Amino acid sequence: MSRLNFEDYLSAVKTLQEAGKTFVSVTLVNQQGSSPQEVGARALISAQGLEFGTVGGGKVEKRAIEEAQKMIQAQTPHLYADWNLQKDIGMTCGGVVSFFFELHEQNHPFSIYVFGAGHIAQEFVRMLTLLDCRITCIDPRQEWVDRLPKSSKLKTLCTDNMPALVSSIPDKAYITLMTMGHGTDLPVLVEVMKQRDRFTYVGNVGSDQKARRLKQDLLNAGLPQESLTRFFCPMGENFGTNSPVEIAFSIVAQILKTRDQNNEPA
The missing domain is CATH 3.40.50.720 (NAD(P)-binding Rossmann-like Domain)
Structure with missing residues (x-):
């Protein structure tokens, strides 16, 4: 992620925190073979859906959003996931992607x-x-x-x-x-x-x-x-x-x- 994009990411995190929203940060930490994004891609996901960034779009991002929203519901603090894009996601490319999910819970005064x-x-x-x-x-x-x-x-x-x-x-x-x-x-x-x-x-x-x-x-x-x-x-x-x-x-x-x-x- 470029410096400019990372500053945008930090600004989006601050905006969600100031709004009192609980959210999950998702980071693409590893890839093997073909994948729709580069390592370091980030997204912020709330209970309402994608708030910022992208980790690939399409089916892989849909799955990431679903996993993040499950974490928010269950209050799971973090999750590491390896997904085979063909077997686990149903995509035609045969790569493997690894994501780190981290829950950011907000205290609601x-x-x-x-x-x-x-x-x-x-x-x-x-x-x-x-x-x-x-x-x-x-x-x-x-x-x-x-x-x-x-x-x-x-x-x-x-x-x-x-x-x-x-x-x-x-x-x-x-x-x-x-x-x-x-x-x-x-x-x-x-x-x-x-x-x-x-x-x-x-x-x-x-x-x-x-x-x-x-x-x-x-x-x-x-x-x-x-x-x-x-x-x-x-x-x-x-x-x-x-x-x-x-x-x-x-x-x-x-x-x-x-x-x-x-x-x-x-």
Whole structure:
């Protein structure tokens, strides 16, 4: 592989890592007789298919992709394979190729969605940026979104239709609601609770009185009785004062406790 191509390869590896994708690097390490590529040919393969490069195209590459995807599924760390192109692959040429497969697993930091960008959210998001997590903060008020800390871990969205975003939230996400008030919390919470089984954690800032009202409103919205025990309100561990920073501390503590109880990666 030429220097230029190798730099392209390293750039492709970095791109996949930054995207959080698990992938397999495949390298042609030896050949005997005819083969469709030279020794040193490389490819990067994810669960979705070929991401970069080539190790021969056609049937041999199809087989390499299949083997790589099996490794991803089984979490096999590495594999060495000798293939007779005629007997094993069904090609007319009679060469033998040797491949080294190496799995590159990515740690997927847990995702936290913060509905609301007010005083508590400002402190909460700031603390979250110190953790290995991905944060999405959503609020209809651009001036509050603009006050959030700058971080590569944080994505912000300004929209008047927060409930519509719930269906696009990934499975196992942590959902926190701390919007302007009950009227904006409730529509989001209703959509979240309709899909509650998809999420690891759901919490809503509020008092015991607000919790009672939210639960009644969820019943009125057609949610089953058992759903009323499946979210935290008041949200956060029971310590500290009602200052935004201490409330934020208590919510972070509850989220980390939930994460550890679910044996999810740090």
